[in-house]
Amino acid sequence: MARTPGELAGARPGPAFEITVDGRAVSALPGQTVAAALWAAGVLTWRTTRGGGRPRGVFCGIGQCFDCLVTVNGVANRRACLVAVGPGDEVRTQEGEGRGELAV
Amino acid sequence: MVTGVFDLVVVGAGPAGLAGAGTAGELGLRVALLDMAEHVGGQFYRQPAAGLGAARPEALHHDWDAFVALRKRLAAGRVEHLGRHHVWAVERGADGDWAVHAVVGDDGGDGRPVRVRARAVLLAAGAYERQLPFPGWTLPGVVGAGGAQAMLKGGLVLPGKRVVVAGSGPLLLAVASSLASAGAEVPAVIEASGYLGYARHPRALAVNPRKLAEGLTHGAALLRHRIALRTRSAVTEAHGSERVEAVTVSRLDARWRPVPGSGRRIACDALAVGHGLVPGIELGTTLGCGTRTTADNTLALHLGSGQETSVRGVWGAGEVGGVAGAQLACIEGELAARSIAARLGRDPGPEGRVRQLSSRRTRLRTFAEAMAATHAPGPGWTGWLCDDTEVCRCEEVTAGRVREAVADQGARDARTVKLFTRAGMGWCQGRMCGAAVSCLAGDGQPPAQRRPLAVPLTLGALAGQGPEDASEPSQSQT
Numbered sequence: 001m002a003r004t005p006g007e008l009a010g011a012r013p014g015p016a017f018e019i020t021v022d023g024r025a026v027s028a029l030p031g032q033t034v035a036a037a038l039w040a041a042g043v044l045t046w047r048t049t050r051g052g053g054r055p056r057g058v059f060c061g062i063g064q065c066f067d068c069l070v071t072v073n074g075v076a077n078r079r080a081c082l083v084a085v086g087p088g089d090e091v092r093t094q095e096g097e098g099r100g101e102l103a104v
Numbered sequence: 105m106v107t108g109v110f111d112l113v114v115v116g117a118g119p120a121g122l123a124g125a126g127t128a129g130e131l132g133l134r135v136a137l138l139d140m141a142e143h144v145g146g147q148f149y150r151q152p153a154a155g156l157g158a159a160r161p162e163a164l165h166h167d168w169d170a171f172v173a174l175r176k177r178l179a180a181g182r183v184e185h186l187g188r189h190h191v192w193a194v195e196r197g198a199d200g201d202w203a204v205h206a207v208v209g210d211d212g213g214d215g216r217p218v219r220v221r222a223r224a225v226l227l228a229a230g231a232y233e234r235q236l237p238f239p240g241w242t243l244p245g246v247v248g249a250g251g252a253q254a255m256l257k258g259g260l261v262l263p264g265k266r267v268v269v270a271g272s273g274p275l276l277l278a279v280a281s282s283l284a285s286a287g288a289e290v291p292a293v294i295e296a297s298g299y300l301g302y303a304r305h306p307r308a309l310a311v312n313p314r315k316l317a318e319g320l321t322h323g324a325a326l327l328r329h330r331i332a333l334r335t336r337s338a339v340t341e342a343h344g345s346e347r348v349e350a351v352t353v354s355r356l357d358a359r360w361r362p363v364p365g366s367g368r369r370i371a372c373d374a375l376a377v378g379h380g381l382v383p384g385i386e387l388g389t390t391l392g393c394g395t396r397t398t399a400d401n402t403l404a405l406h407l408g409s410g411q412e413t414s415v416r417g418v419w420g421a422g423e424v425g426g427v428a429g430a431q432l433a434c435i436e437g438e439l440a441a442r443s444i445a446a447r448l449g450r451d452p453g454p455e456g457r458v459r460q461l462s463s464r465r466t467r468l469r470t471f472a473e474a475m476a477a478t479h480a481p482g483p484g485w486t487g488w489l490c491d492d493t494e495v496c497r498c499e500e501v502t503a504g505r506v507r508e509a510v511a512d513q514g515a516r517d518a519r520t521v522k523l524f525t526r527a528g529m530g531w532c533q534g535r536m537c538g539a540a541v542s543c544l545a546g547d548g549q550p551p552a553q554r555r556p557l558a559v560p561l562t563l564g565a566l567a568g569q570g571p572e573d574a575s576e577p578s579q580s581q582t
Contacts, residue, residue, distance in 0.1 A: 001164075002285060002286060002287055002288065004260075004285040004287045005164075005256055005260035005262060005285045005287065006156075007287070008160070008285055008286045008287070009152055009156075009158035009159070009160050009163050009164055009260055010158060010159030010160035010163070011152065011157055011158045011159070011260055012157040012158065012159065013155060013157050015158045019447045022475075022556070027157060028157070029152025029155060030153070030155025031154055031155025031156050032153060032155070032156070032259050032261075033153075033210075033258070033259055033559055035255065035259070036255060036258065036260070037257070037259075039261040039262070039263065040254065040259075044245055044263070044347055045244045047522075048112040049500055050500070051499075051500040052500055054242065054500075055244055055346075056242070056244070056497075057244055058247055058251060058255065058263075059247055059248055059251060059505025059536070060232065060233060060246075060247075060248045060250070060251045060499070060535075060536070061212065061247060061248055061250065061252065061253075061255045062142065062147060062232060062250065062251060062254050063255040064232045064532060064535050064536075065248075065497065065531075065532045065535065065536050066271060066498065066530070066531030066532050067497060067502050069531070070142050072341050075213070075577045078211055078213060079210075079211040081254075081255070082140075082211040083210045083211050083213070084153070084210055088291065097157050104234025104403045
């Protein structure tokens with residue numbers, strides 16, 4: 001019986017590459033979404049809510065709930081469950097609506 | 105390159121859209137098939153990204169052969185597949201044709217507006233999961249059952265090592281068996297209804313032996329993976345600080361009220377939860393398509409014998425007409441394509457084929473209604489909410505605040521609750537909290553499915569869609 005999803009699907013992924021998550025280096029596989037790369041790295045949350053500042057990550061997994069919003073390469077409000085990662089991507093935890101840098 | 109006016113635009117490349125587009129292509133129609141994902145398949149046939157090099161994608165799926173056949177038919181006909189297209193509206197054009205508006209990119213974030221024109225539209229947008237909140241459901245590690253399945257199929261990842269699967273509906277069994285096959289420990293499947301409910305619909309079972317066989321397959325998978333199945337029970341609380349560490353499972357009475365004192369804890373590091381599916385019909389309701397209420401209190405598009413909606417020129421197939429599964433979706437997609445071909449003056453193919461498909465459709469719809477009735481949420485579920493349980497995840501509106509709007513401010517329906525509390529006003533536009541807010545408002549109505557913009561849109565994308573291209577006979581983009 002398979003011990004991992006990759007084993008089950010007979011995966012032979014292309015070469016892994018590095019991304020950073022809040023400045024920390026994390027390995028990712030080609031084709032993975034931001035969310036999948038983070039789950040694979042054991043990271044479940046990458047946003048804090050606007051009101052209570054509570055942690056959030058993937059919920060619906062299909063782009064409908066917007067819980068997994070994240071800042072990728074400086075662009076806020078990307079849906080981590082849909083956006084594919086690329087080599088060198090800078091992923092940052094999104095605080096609130098992710099427009100903190102606009103505050104005066 | 106997309107040019108000119110298509111005969112047909114199909115929105116959604118799941119089983120219904122694939123069958124519709126493939127059949128229409130075979131019948132000689134020029135078809136554009138739009139879907140938000142890069143590859144065809146929809147949620148049901150979601151595949152690992154190409155870069156993951158999965159040699160056995162079929163190991164993650166039921167009925168993969170059917171998908172291979174659908175893909176083949178697509179390649180044979182005149183179908184232009186436009187992946188990563190997020191349709192935000194369908195609009196009636198001046199000449200009686202249709203303009204389908206989309207933004208492009210993984211999450212539509214490329215901001216490039218696209219307009220595809222066609223003489224007919226087939227809505228096959230599928231469904232998303234219905235969620236009922238409970239204390240702790242916003243904890244990291246609590247994910248949609250369908251969401252866990254999607255992340256597994258598409259990214260080959262799991263939410264945790266020990267995953268409880270809970271909620272209601274046949275999807276739970278498929279999710280539990282997938283997660284276990286992929287190496288997760290699944291201590292239990294918690295089903296709020298019972299399977300005995302199907303026995304109240306003997307005719308639906310008798311004419312659908314394949315559905316019984318599917319049930320047995322799932323049952324065997326649960327046994328093989330030593331997964332306990334608890335019916336008439338629900339996860340009434342998720343515990344943990346940084347992430348979910350355990351769930352409390354309580355017995356439910358026939359109305360889904362939790363039985364006091366029946367709670368038992370199950371340790372886990374993830375929970376996959378969902379209470380059935382909700383048809384994604386907003387593109388249709390915005391056009392004024394009529395709806396019907398399903399046996400489990402969702403709105404579905406009202407469809408005629410040829411799958412046409414109440415708006416002439418707009419058809420629907422699959423889950424948009426009421427959640428019924430991939431097998432029926434394929435039948436309806438094909439029926440819609442034949443009806444569209446006939447309307448456009450083409451040969452719709454042999455009459456016998458349509459009769460055969462129609463009778464299969466009736467049979468499977470009967471089963472779907474029995475399934476919906478069996479797993480329909482009982483009104484007592486609100487008994488497991490605490491006042492500080494968040495109901496609207498986007499706007500962080502608690503059950504207490506919603507109850508206050510109802511009890512003290514006189515809100516009698518979901519819309520008024522929304523105006524008082526902002527529940528349903530956030531990013532997801534009430535997709536996650538809609539069912540809960542309707543129940544708490546006590547209006548007895550299924551949640552409204554009106555979203556004039558079906559996906560988020562930047563003002564830039566809207567501004568980039570000048571009125572002049574509406575009259576252009578050919579609209580191109582690479």
